[in-house]
Amino acid sequence: MRASEVQGAVETLVRAGQPIYIWGPPGVGKSDVVRQAAASLNRQVVDIRALLLDPVDLRGLPRIGEDGRTSWSTPDFLPQSGNGILFLDELNAAPPLVQAACYQLVLDRRIGDYHLPRGWSVVAAGNRETDRSVTHRMPSALANRFTHIDFEVRLEDWISWALQEGMAPEVIAFLRFRPRLIHDFDPARNDKAFPTPRSWSFVSKILEVAEDDGLLKELIAGTVGPGAAAEFMGFLSACRELPTAEILLADPAGWRLPSDDPALLYALCELLASHASPESFGAITQIAADMPAEFSVLLIRDAVRKDASLVETPEFLDWAENHAEILV
Numbered sequence: 001m002r003a004s005e006v007q008g009a010v011e012t013l014v015r016a017g018q019p020i021y022i023w024g025p026p027g028v029g030k031s032d033v034v035r036q037a038a039a040s041l042n043r044q045v046v047d048i049r050a051l052l053l054d055p056v057d058l059r060g061l062p063r064i065g066e067d068g069r070t071s072w073s074t075p076d077f078l079p080q081s082g083n084g085i086l087f088l089d090e091l092n093a094a095p096p097l098v099q100a101a102c103y104q105l106v107l108d109r110r111i112g113d114y115h116l117p118r119g120w121s122v123v124a125a126g127n128r129e130t131d132r133s134v135t136h137r138m139p140s141a142l143a144n145r146f147t148h149i150d151f152e153v154r155l156e157d158w159i160s161w162a163l164q165e166g167m168a169p170e171v172i173a174f175l176r177f178r179p180r181l182i183h184d185f186d187p188a189r190n191d192k193a194f195p196t197p198r199s200w201s202f203v204s205k206i207l208e209v210a211e212d213d214g215l216l217k218e219l220i221a222g223t224v225g226p227g228a229a230a231e232f233m234g235f236l237s238a239c240r241e242l243p244t245a246e247i248l249l250a251d252p253a254g255w256r257l258p259s260d261d262p263a264l265l266y267a268l269c270e271l272l273a274s275h276a277s278p279e280s281f282g283a284i285t286q287i288a289a290d291m292p293a294e295f296s297v298l299l300i301r302d303a304v305r306k307d308a309s310l311v312e313t314p315e316f317l318d319w320a321e322n323h324a325e326i327l328v
Contacts, residue, residue, distance in 0.1 A: 024151030027196025050094035083119030276303035
């Protein structure tokens with residue numbers, strides 16, 4: 001399933017009270033999708049990294065009561081009330097004894113003296129065995145307690161999220177230009193740094209603060225790998241031929257793209273889309289009208305993704321009427 005479908009599946013299964021296991025390669029955003037589903041359902045999330053637990057951590061420590069009988073002290077990270085998602089991240093990376101401690105919690109919603117409140121659901125996630133990450137084979141008895149979902153990386157899903165999060169337009173434009181690099185993970189290469197949706201979000205943060213290009217290249221290479229970093233730095237150099245968004249929006253008729261280079265067109269689309277608002281949309285549609293049709297559609301579509309209210313503006317209706325043959 002793609003990210004948007006995974007979120008819908010999680011929301012449905014949480015409402016049904018069915019435990020869920022999300023499988024996917026490193027860095028694709030499994031935990032982000034769980035948090036987005038929880039926010040959509042207005043539920044809290046308790047994130048438990050199973051890899052860091054000992055078996056006793058879930059059951060709690062034993063204590064002897066006044067009657068001489070042993071009971072168990074419930075750990076404070078387990079929820080006591082309300083509604084939410086108990087998220088067991090990296091569950092299959094946990095040692096087998098920790099996974100075994102989850103059996104009763106997943107199936108019977110209890111462990112020792114603890115009972116998971118009625119308004120809480122269990123969601124787990126982990127990397128696939130084929131990813132050569134730290135994993136232990138999940139016992140069949142535990143696996144059979146979950147509904148299993150495979151997470152598939154799709155560029156368009158990530159871009160929709162990136163636009164809402166205010167990701168650097170240069171990163172979005174680059175991945176439009178080189179879509180294969182949204183996730184380029186080969187377990188056989190054993191790379192320390194490689195491109196993933198998560199690592200590109202790190203690149204966006206680095207761009208906000210790095211001022212020296214030499215240092216920037218080294219930091220990006222340490223985030224997405226040297227090959228992807230070299231391509232990105234070349235793309236970034238081309239992007240710098242563009243004026244700022246403020247200059248473009250202030251005088252949309254007074255500037256023209258110096259060439260039909262796709263890299264510059266992608267960069268222009270994401271630069272303007274990142275500044276889309278009802279106030280700027282008239283200038284954006286004016287620039288879009290002078291672009292090749294496919295890039296005009298890309299620009300307006302990403303602007304609307306950032307601010308859905310733009311579809312109600314007269315500028316959007318005029319643009320849509322002029323591009324009806326493309327939109328059909």
